[in-house]
Amino acid sequence: MFNKILIANRGEIACRVIRSAKKLGIATVAVYSDADANAQHVKLADEAIYIGESPASQSYLQADRIIQAALDTGAEAIHPGYGFLSENDKFAEACEKNNITFIGPPVAAILAMGLKATSKTLMEKAGVPLTPGYHGTNQDADFLKQQADAIGYPVLIKASAGGGGKGMRLVKRSEDFLSSLASCKSEAKSSFGNNDVLIERYVINPRHIEVQVFGDKHGNYVHLFERDCSVQRRHQKVLEEAPAPKMQEAKLEAMREAAINAARAVDYVGAGTIEFIVEQDGTAYFMEMNTRLQVEHPVTEMITRQDLVEWQLRVAFGGPLPKQQHELQIHGHALEARVYAEEPEKGFMPAIGQINYLHYPTQNAFVRVDSGIIEGDEITTFYDPMIAKLIVWGENREAALVQMHNALSQFHVEGVGNNIAFLDRLVASESFTNANLDTNLIQREEDYLFNTTQHTSNELIASAALTELLLRFTKNKVANNAVWQADPLWRSNVQIRYPVKFRLADQEFSIRLTSQGGSMKQPHFVAEVNGEQIELGGELLNKNAVVITLNGKKDKLAFSQSDSALTIFKNGKTYAFNYIQNHYNAEEDQGSAANLKAPMPGAITQVFVTANQSVKKDDVLLTLEAMKMEYAIRAPFDGVVVASYFQKGDQVKAGDELVEFQALEEVA
Incomplete structure (x- = not known):
């Protein structure tokens, strides 16, 4: 086995590879940019090498610097992760020339499958079914429009070198084709350095299903079953699951066999993913092959009980596949949710800024979190705004859904916008719950998913006010070094009133809490909220948890506090109770249409x-x-x-x- 490897990636990807390498006793080398100088992958690795400025083009995409870092540290192999240089044939070739093992497929396989048009020609020869379309080399705009007109609308324009939803345009009318083509080519050139495109018939309400394949240097191939990745926004995956639900076993077996044939056709070695566009009746068409491990590979690991990064390392070292096909089985069901710093209600606009508070769900045999982010880290414009991947497992799909809802309710982020509440609604939506899956699910459930009106009960407002008051007195105790010296919460035969003011969304609340005795540890109050009187008590458990006693029930609430707000986390939702200051001004208008x-x-x-x-x-x-x-x-x-x-x-x-x-x- 390798003694030392370099990981040519960052964030949760690098952290994920480091974990498997350490399990095998392999030393690791991280690379980092200016923005990642204090990142978790840098701290987890045994060594770390600076490779450039924050933009990826000046650091993580600088192949020569990464090669030199491997040579300087004595790394025998480079794991490219699943992004950046992972599907770059020139990088793989440079590794080979420098006697460094590239932990990925052979250069020839990357070249064969790296361009969508080329790969489709190969797949056609291998008998893998294709979506009707044009995959040729003629890139003349008028010619491509003629092809699209002949295929019939709607069509998809796809960057031949594309991936991750980039370089893709849906065209519904002939008159929109040329402008969409220009936009697609521009994005493809900027993202991939190649503006070639292909045209395909757009399958109405398709499912997106992919098959995980593995090959070794001894001619062995296996599949590790499939993942359904149909739930997407802007052609990027949001929720993934394995195995694919509500599919006939015969259709799945045909897909799995086609995936093996695809890998065998290019003498594939290592981890790869064959992606299919699937009609609702289960008819599958080859879409592309990703010559790398996928972001969503953990759901496959959960149902097969295999470590796919360990497989990559063993195969790259020259070993045989750890398991043969008959030794692989499906165990239960797994779901993965991608938690992003983004605002779904604003068109999934990425959010930037510092994460002031971050609490991950408790990890165990049923819940896993893959992340490279901790509290205090900053989400920047330089990289993908993913905070973490949340993966859950259950004995069946219904059990996995329960696990996901529970885990999302324990996932708390404050400081940047995030999609946690959206993910919780998505998992609970009728379409997803019933496995009525297709790539238009989010649009179909739009009214439910984007109904972000917060119906805040008076009880929750009172609970927030009491939490704020308990925090206020705790700070006073510390500052004055006396239990009740500054603001007495409890005194015999004395009623004291405390005002608390909040702004929640566009509403202002003035709450008055009147002490009703109790003990110094658990004082009781009557809160006046919107004309209603509510009796409640409370106790701080720690700096981020409080127990509220209300109507005979004890409710544990998670919260975080900043200079500007008290944020309450409840049932997967986030309630930001902003403090109202005397100098408060309404947010200025962000601009007019002009x-x-x-x-x-x-x-x-x-x-x-x-x-x-x-x-x-x-x-x-x-x-x-x-x-x-x-x-x-x-x-x-x-x-x-x-x-x-x-x-x-x-x-x-x-x-x-x-x-x-x-x-x-x-x-x-």
Whole structure:
């Protein structure tokens, strides 16, 4: 086995690889950028090498620096993780030239499967079923439009070198094809350095199912069953599960066999994933092969009880596959939820900032958390905004759903926007609960999933007020070194009233708590909330937990406190009770339709307009890239561009005015 490996990745990916390497006694070397100098993967590794500035293009994508780091530290092999350079044939070739083992497939396999168009030609020869479309080399825009017209709309334009939902456009009308093609090619060139595309018929309400395959250097191949990854937003996966529910076993076996044939066709070695677009009747079409381990591989590990990173290390060292096909079985059901720093109600806009409070669910045989983030870390614009992957296991799907709901209710984040409450609604939605799965599930359940109106009970408001009061007195005790010296909570025959003011969303609350005796440890109060009187008591358990006694019931609440708010976590939901200060001002208007501002920090990737140019409603004025995603800034109505303030390549801050715009009726 290897003595030392270098991990050419970051965050939870690098942490995940380090865990398996340590289990095998392998020393690890981490690489890091400026932004990751204090990251967890750096602290977990035995050694760490600085490789450049924060942007990935200046650090984690600098293949020569990573190769040199491996040579300098004596690493015998490089594990690329599952991103960045993991599917880069030139990087794999550079490893080979420097006598460093690339823990991944052979260069020839990466080349064969790295381009979607090339891989589809190979799969067709191997008898793997394909989605009808055009996969050729002619990239003339008019020719591609002719092909799309012949296939029939809707069609998907897909970057041949793409992945992760990038470089993909759904086109529903012929007249929209050319503009969508230009946008897709621009994103593909920026993301992958290759703007070739292919055209495919868009399958209505498809499922996205992938099969995990493994090959070794001795000609052995196995599959480790399948994962359903149908639940997606912007073509990126949100929830994954294994095995695929509500599928005929014969259809699944056909998919698994096709996946093995695909791997065998390119003499594949290592971990790979064959992805299929699947009709509701189970008819599957080959979509692509990812020549790496997938982000969602933990659900496969949970149901097979295998460590797939350990498999990668053993196979890369030259060993045979740890198990043969007949030795692999499905045990129970697993779900994975990707917890992101993002705001689903704002179009899944990534959120940036420091995580002030972070509490992960308790991990055990049923619950697993893969993460490279701890409390105090900052989510930046440089990398994917994932906080963690939450993976649960149950004896069956119903049990796994219960585990996921319970685990999400214990997952608390404060300081940045996040999708935890959205994930909890998603898991509880009728479609997902009943396994009525397709890639349009989120849109279909939109009314339920994005109904974010918080119906806050008077009891919860009173509980928050009491928690704030207990915290206030705790601080006073510490400051004055006397139990009741500063603000007595309990005195015999004395009633004291304490006012607490909060703002929750757009509502203000003034709560008055009147002491009713009790003990010094557990005082009792009457809270006046919205004209209602509520009797309650409470006790702080620690700096982030309180027990509230109300209506004869004890309720344990998790909370966090900052200078500006008290945040209560309850049943998977987050309630930010903001403090009202005398100097409080309502948030300023973020801009009118005539002044289009940057919704978040990022880089301008394209500018399509100039001063005095007339545009139509929804025309794309410019595009902004941030958090590995491209956002289109569109005209809010028919009008004229008065001025465009940035050029391609410019960095912008959130709130920067991008375009001055004038409505058509206002133009003299």
